[in-house]
Amino acid sequence: xxxxxxxxxxxxxxxxxxxxxxxxxxxxECQQCHxxxxxxxxxxxxxxxxxxxxVEVTG
Numbered sequence: 097x098x099x100x101x102x103x104x105x106x107x108x109x110x111x112x113x114x115x116x117x118x119x120x121x122x123x124x125e126c127q128q129c130h131x132x133x134x135x136x137x138x139x140x141x142x143x144x145x146x147x148x149x150x151v152e153v154t155g
Contacts, residue, residue, distance in 0.1 A: 123132040128144040138144070143151035 122135055124135045125131070126133050126139040126142065126144065127147060129139065129142040131139065131141040133139045133141070138150050141153070143149055143153040
């Protein structure tokens, strides 16, 4: 069974874990209804994408 010969330093451990942090999701403003939406997605509030209605939203 392999066992580490030397203790892993805090710096080396931190470098390995640097990509494990949570990312803040990006948001952009919808040009039609001015609600915050994810980029490159149909707006869930009004159903528009790139200035054209793609989905009819009810409710």
